[in-house]
Amino acid sequence: VTLNYAKEHIKESKSILDLKLKKTDTKILMEVDIWFQIKKNFQTELSNFQQNILSKSEEIAKQQILLNEFPQNWKEEFSRQNLSLNEKKLNHQNQRSHLELSQKLSEFAQNIENGKSCPLCGSLEHPEILVSENVSESMKTLHSEILQIENAIEKIRVDENKIEKILELKQLLENQKVELENQKSESDKKSKLHSEQFIWTQFDKEDESQFSIRKTEALELEHNISSAEKLLDENRKIFENQQKESKRFEDA
Numbered sequence: 001v002t003l004n005y006a007k008e009h010i011k012e013s014k015s016i017l018d019l020k021l022k023k024t025d026t027k028i029l030m031e032v033d034i035w036f037q038i039k040k041n042f043q044t045e046l047s048n049f050q051q052n053i054l055s056k057s058e059e060i061a062k063q064q065i066l067l068n069e070f071p072q073n074w075k076e077e078f079s080r081q082n083l084s085l086n087e088k089k090l091n092h093q094n095q096r097s098h099l100e101l102s103q104k105l106s107e108f109a110q111n112i113e114n115g116k117s118c119p120l121c122g123s124l125e126h127p128e129i130l131v132s133e134n135v136s137e138s139m140k141t142l143h144s145e146i147l148q149i150e151n152a153i154e155k156i157r158v159d160e161n162k163i164e165k166i167l168e169l170k171q172l173l174e175n176q177k178v179e180l181e182n183q184k185s186e187s188d189k190k191s192k193l194h195s196e197q198f199i200w201t202q203f204d205k206e207d208e209s210q211f212s213i214r215k216t217e218a219l220e221l222e223h224n225i226s227s228a229e230k231l232l233d234e235n236r237k238i239f240e241n242q243q244k245e246s247k248r249f250e251d252a
Contacts, residue, residue: 012232026222029215032200036208042191049184056177063170070163078156085156089149096142099135106135 071077198205203214 008235012228012235015228026218028200029218032203032211033215035194035198035200035205036211038194039191039205039208042187042194045187046184046191049180049187053177053180053184056173056180060170060173060177063166063173066166067163067170070159074160074163078160082153082156085149085153089146089153092142092146092149096139096146099139099142103135103139 195205203211
């Protein structure tokens with residue numbers, strides 16, 4: 001019995017040793033696993049940077065489309081329009097002032113009576129009383145045109161503010177894009193450096209699936225080794241108990 005147990009024990013021990021020799025070192029597996037995880041982190045980070053850069057480029061393009069609605073020399077053009085509109089407004093205001101004066105004089109003339117003093121000069125004689133045409137329609141037209149000019153000036157002001165905001169946002173987006181490109185470049189350098197640190201010749205750094213298979217196999221071997229060692233230990237205890245019982249029987 002002892003000889004048979006010894007032979008079986010040696011056989012099982014050798015089988016366990018063979019399994020251990022087949023199994024990749026756990027420390028190496030952990031190191032390679034960590035390396036691949038860091039590689040994936042870099043890939044994810046670089047992909048996110050690229051997506052954000054593309055997003056910024058699209059936003060910049062949208063702002064440029066908005067800018068294209070206005071002339072390239074918008075400052076000079078708006079300045080020229082403003083000058084022309086303000087001159088036109090001043091001219092209309094002068095015409096309106098002239099018409100208002102004419103209207104006022106006409107009202108005075110209508111109230112002048114012979115024998116009564118003139119409200120302007122005080123004279124009692126009125127040889128040539130001013131006769132003027134009705135200027136109400138002209139006043140309305142001028143008022144309407146002045147309002148149109150003021151609205152045009154206000155539109156220019158609004159457009160100028162709109163352009164300034166578009167330019168400000170476009171510049172901000174361009175700065176953000178440059179910053180993202182710099183961060184992506186730095187991350188890319190770190191990723192390449194990480195790739196150069198792959199030292200495990202039994203694995204291919206471009207083939208994580210191969211490593212995953214080896215890792216799964218190692219886990220299965222680890223489980224088989226653990227089970228075999230547990231069984232070997234149980235058989236040893238059984239044999240030792242049998243030996244004790246046999247000795248006690250012989251002593252009796």
